Amino acid sequence: MYMLIRVLVPAVGSSEAASTTRYALDCLIGIRIGIGNSNGNGASTAFDYYKTLDESTTRYRDHPRYGDIDPALSLQSETGRQFLEDAVEAQEAWLHKTLDKLRVKLESLDLESVIDDVNLTRFDWYRLGQFAGPSVWIYDRHGAGLRSRSAVERHLEHNGEDKLWVVPADVHY
Template identity: 35%
Template sequence: MHMVIYALVAASTEDDALAAGTTVFDGLVGGGVHTKAVFDYYVTFDEEGTTVAGQTRWGDLPVAAPVDSEDGQALLERGWTATEKAFQRHLERAKEALEEYDDEAIMRDQDLVRHTFHQLGAYRGSSIALYDEHGNGIRHREQLDRRLEASGECWIVPADVHY
């Protein structure tokens, strides 16, 4: 499966933002010394010639954009909306599972219900679309607001990931 994720990074130019975003994405695919891969691979939107990812799949997204720009605001909204939708979907499924299944059925992972709980509590991965410059998933609005209020110019860098 593919999805677009976004890195929020401090940078002064598009090139610096892309470099910082690439570092985040490298970590999320296991490129860091102390990181576990949560995605299989990524493609940034400056890469041309891909046949199944990036621009081919999602259209012409900016390579990077200042968060306070029109493009940046559009990317930020896409990322936050995706995170909220994933959270609501997993939360609703978890609530239904607690009503529908007894403890043993949940322990057996009937209908992949434990996977739902895992996704609901995830800090990184397919339930999270926004990441800070350290590769930490942004899971709630206050966390996002703190990152946006941090000093320095904030850029957003999208990438198509496979999981």
């Protein structure tokens, strides 16, 4: 499956932002040792591969759902801020939906059924606890997942919003 993630990176311009993002993405697919993977051999990675939007083969390029997305957007721009906010809102909506589903499952199952992963109950727990992968939409320049609105806000405060760019990437998992 594919998804569009966002990476927050410090940069002077769009091309530097896209270039800097590749380090985080390489960590997330296991090419580099980093936060997004558990070991150096890539045995446990968040995603299989990626494309940035400055590549002509990217599947989200001119996609009707996303429109004409720039390869990198400054957080100084309204478009950049909205693009990041959309990801924060989508991530929060997914979390709330998954938590609600998990609550219903836990209320209807006995302990043995939960242990046996009936209705993928344990899988939902696993996804809720992920620090990278399909349940996380936003990452920093090191490939660390920013899993909540407060994590994004702390990152912006710590790094100075005026220097940050949000770079979309098409990833496969």
